[in-house]
Amino acid sequence: MITPAEIENRLDKILLKVSKPGRYVGGEMNITIKDWAAVETSVALIFPDIYDIGVSNVGLKILYDQVNQREDALAERAYAPWRDMEDQMRANGIPLYSLETYHPLAAFDLIGFSLPYETLYTNALNILDLAGLPVKSMERDENHPIVIAGGHACMNPEPMHAFIDAFVIGEGEEVIHDIINTIQKVKGTRTHPMPYQRNDLLRALAQIPGVYVPIFYSVKYLDDNSIETVTPIIPEAPKLVIKRMVPKLPAPPTTFIVPNIEAVHNRISIEIMRGCTRGCRFCHAGMINRPVRERSVEEVVKAVDNAIRSTGFEELALLSLSSSDYTNILELVTAVGDHFGDKHLAISLPSLRIETVSVDLMDKLRDRRGTGFTLAPEAATERMRRIINKFIPDDQLLETAHEIYSRGWTTIKLYFMIGHPSETLEDVQAIADLCKKVLAVGRKVIGFKAKVHAGVSTFVPKPHTPFQWVACDTVEQITLKQNLLKRELRDKNIKLSWTPPDDTMLEAWLTRGDRRMSEVIYTAWKNGAKFDAWQEERRFAIWTAAFEEHGLEPGFYTHRPRRTDEIFPWDHISSAVRKNFLFQDFRQSLEGQVRVDCRQHCFACGILPTFNSLRRENPGEYWKCPVLKSPAQPVETALPVLGG
Numbered sequence: 001m002i003t004p005a006e007i008e009n010r011l012d013k014i015l016l017k018v019s020k021p022g023r024y025v026g027g028e029m030n031i032t033i034k035d036w037a038a039v040e041t042s043v044a045l046i047f048p049d050i051y052d053i054g055v056s057n058v059g060l061k062i063l064y065d066q067v068n069q070r071e072d073a074l075a076e077r078a079y080a081p082w083r084d085m086e087d088q089m090r091a092n093g094i095p096l097y098s099l100e101t102y103h104p105l106a107a108f109d110l111i112g113f114s115l116p117y118e119t120l121y122t123n124a125l126n127i128l129d130l131a132g133l134p135v136k137s138m139e140r141d142e143n144h145p146i147v148i149a150g151g152h153a154c155m156n157p158e159p160m161h162a163f164i165d166a167f168v169i170g171e172g173e174e175v176i177h178d179i180i181n182t183i184q185k186v187k188g189t190r191t192h193p194m195p196y197q198r199n200d201l202l203r204a205l206a207q208i209p210g211v212y213v214p215i216f217y218s219v220k221y222l223d224d225n226s227i228e229t230v231t232p233i234i235p236e237a238p239k240l241v242i243k244r245m246v247p248k249l250p251a252p253p254t255t256f257i258v259p260n261i262e263a264v265h266n267r268i269s270i271e272i273m274r275g276c277t278r279g280c281r282f283c284h285a286g287m288i289n290r291p292v293r294e295r296s297v298e299e300v301v302k303a304v305d306n307a308i309r310s311t312g313f314e315e316l317a318l319l320s321l322s323s324s325d326y327t328n329i330l331e332l333v334t335a336v337g338d339h340f341g342d343k344h345l346a347i348s349l350p351s352l353r354i355e356t357v358s359v360d361l362m363d364k365l366r367d368r369r370g371t372g373f374t375l376a377p378e379a380a381t382e383r384m385r386r387i388i389n390k391f392i393p394d395d396q397l398l399e400t401a402h403e404i405y406s407r408g409w410t411t412i413k414l415y416f417m418i419g420h421p422s423e424t425l426e427d428v429q430a431i432a433d434l435c436k437k438v439l440a441v442g443r444k445v446i447g448f449k450a451k452v453h454a455g456v457s458t459f460v461p462k463p464h465t466p467f468q469w470v471a472c473d474t475v476e477q478i479t480l481k482q483n484l485l486k487r488e489l490r491d492k493n494i495k496l497s498w499t500p501p502d503d504t505m506l507e508a509w510l511t512r513g514d515r516r517m518s519e520v521i522y523t524a525w526k527n528g529a530k531f532d533a534w535q536e537e538r539r540f541a542i543w544t545a546a547f548e549e550h551g552l553e554p555g556f557y558t559h560r561p562r563r564t565d566e567i568f569p570w571d572h573i574s575s576a577v578r579k580n581f582l583f584q585d586f587r588q589s590l591e592g593q594v595r596v597d598c599r600q601h602c603f604a605c606g607i608l609p610t611f612n613s614l615r616r617e618n619p620g621e622y623w624k625c626p627v628l629k630s631p632a633q634p635v636e637t638a639l640p641v642l643g644g
Contacts, residue, residue, distance in 0.1 A: 170243025
């Protein structure tokens, strides 16, 4: 195996031949470097996109901090090299390596991929190949690292089952330690190694709650190509893999790595709350991140203070799925403003809710604002908002827009989706009409300085949501709706951005794919597909050819409504929100019924009983959602389970 010194020598010859060599040299401020001889387990954390994007990934920051707190383990990082660097690496025999110590990835005990979205799949395969590792898991032996993956895309792991040894389902702060401990138990120590077979280690991993090892499951299909059964083939593999949940959010990492080059987010990112109670039916993150857990104001302020001291960043993002639903948001913004007012800290609050954005909150942000204020109505008619369970009257949105413009913001960013179930062209026209109304409000307040940025994505039905039963729009339907918006929104002060239909199709294939999709992914990668998240790099024809080669019909995964009793490829993976609750919610969407916020009433989705049953800390004490205003209903009140 090539040594770190040899890699460094070869890098010296090629770095000036590639764009942005700072992506590939490491040495950043706040990295952790440990003596390999002094630890038992080495972990490579991989974000399968370029450094500029991956270095900001919050999930890998958390795992990097967690692993490196251990005396017996180390964590180092790697990212996908851009095409010019990959060509140079292959031409000069340089395998993919870690930025901290230039160790080749093949030298690590454990390789962990972050897969927050599906368009990273071909990059993950390319990284394994660049590392000199077998891309398919069944070809690896005891001399190869264990390859795991986690992230939101892993809530349906089946399309990647052929390439990943084990998937982490759910939250990673605790399970990463269970995995490291299991590896050490099976493999022994460096001074006292134990003989083992790879299959023994995989069997041990399969017994960790929240870890899914796909080789231990058998899938059978019906004549219509839907799933008949998913069955464990060893006793150690559970029939249902329930996501991991941490009972109390640990202290957030604050010694962030300061990038060598301009990154997509050069800022402090502190998670203030995890989970969401809104129940938007299209929202994957909102369903799979339950229950709500909040950090205290004191803990957040302390974390911000430590992060400023360790990084020098001047921008702060207070992260959550619904920042203005944080119980003490006004107190938090006031405390941050008072504590760091002399540091000219720019504060951003992603995902502010229209119905909870208060004048007081905007006033607190006023002196630390950016140029834009973001709201996400998602739909523009009452009918559509009832269907998606995000009911916001237009008058309320326009009133909020007035308050935003009057307090000094010049641009309001509005996020919408097209392609929701039962959507008509009249519903799409309403998006354009609403954008014009918001701009008109702004012009009354601040004149022609007022601007609107309309971001219009296309809905893709996601696993573990009430809309997992519905079909995705066709390319023709998407194009028709986008062309309508392009015609209607031609004002120079309205910027329109949209998702290319090919992007939507790729995401839709991969999001709800089954195991047969793995061969499509493999063939597409072998034929040159990579950086699928980059529009200029996508090779859509490669994907359609891969489907044809393997005799699969893309429309089966995208445009086909699912049977009410259908077994989904991910039904053996549990988000701890019951499938029958999701179906009940889907049925209510068809009738235009809305559910109130879970903070007001518990609908027995199943998360709290499951959360309590899995808790390791004080298991006899029943944990209640800190923001719940009514007691949890018994889980037995819901409908029978559908489809297994």
